[in-house]
Amino acid sequence: MADIAQKIKATGEDFEERIVEIRRTTKVTKGGKNLSFRVLAVVGNRNGKVGVGVGKAREVPDAIRKALSAARRNVFKVPIHNGTIPHEIVGRQDAAKVLLKPASPGTGIISNGTVRAVVELAGIHNILTKSSGSTNPVVLAQATVNGLKNLLSLEKIAELRDITPQEVIHGVKKEG
Known part of the structure; x- marks a missing residue:
């Protein structure tokens, strides 16, 4: 954990942390119930x-520390264009599907709590989302992450289409 903290301090990045869910879980054994927490x-x-x-841990503070450490290890970059995502995409994880759709300025974040936490902390200000299938917060968060990881930046889209990024935004003029 010290290595991660040093790495973050070295890059000079200041991350905001948010706890989305704390769930109490029990394992029933011959000796009784073993209580633990998932964050x-x-x-x-x-x-x-x-x-x-x-x-996951037997005590809540330990579980929170582990969850935050895991989250810092899994940080990735999200392409953002004008406060929204560059294109529509569906993120999938197990039985959950999350549709992420770009929105015009002023729309805000239209989303459920779990997906909202992920897109807010990513810095997306305008987005429409629809989640279907599983409502498990862990799976929804992972589906959202999968969708965001599969986004292509405008530059990458332009490169694939062999046009300029401006033509991607405004459309290519048809000749004729």
Whole structure:
């Protein structure tokens, strides 16, 4: 954990942390019930970097520490264009599907709590989302992450289409 903290301090990035869920779990054994906690945490700098992590422990503070550590380890870059995502995409994880759709300025974040935490900390200000299938917060967060990881930046889209980024935004003029 000290290595991660040093790495973050070295890069000078300041991540905001958010605990999305704390769930109490029990394991029934011959000797009785063993209680533990599972925590889902999201970290992000509200400027295109976000990470999600899960931590499990017998005590809540330990689980939170583990979840935040895991989230910091899983930070990735999200392409953002004018406060929204460059294109529509569906993120999938197990039985959960999350549709992420770009929105015009002023729309805000239309989303459920778990997906909202991820996109807010990523720095996305305008987005429409629809989640279907599983409602498990851990799976929804992972589906959202999968969708965001598969986004292509405008530059990458332009390169694939062999046009300029401006033509991607405004459309290519038809000749004739």
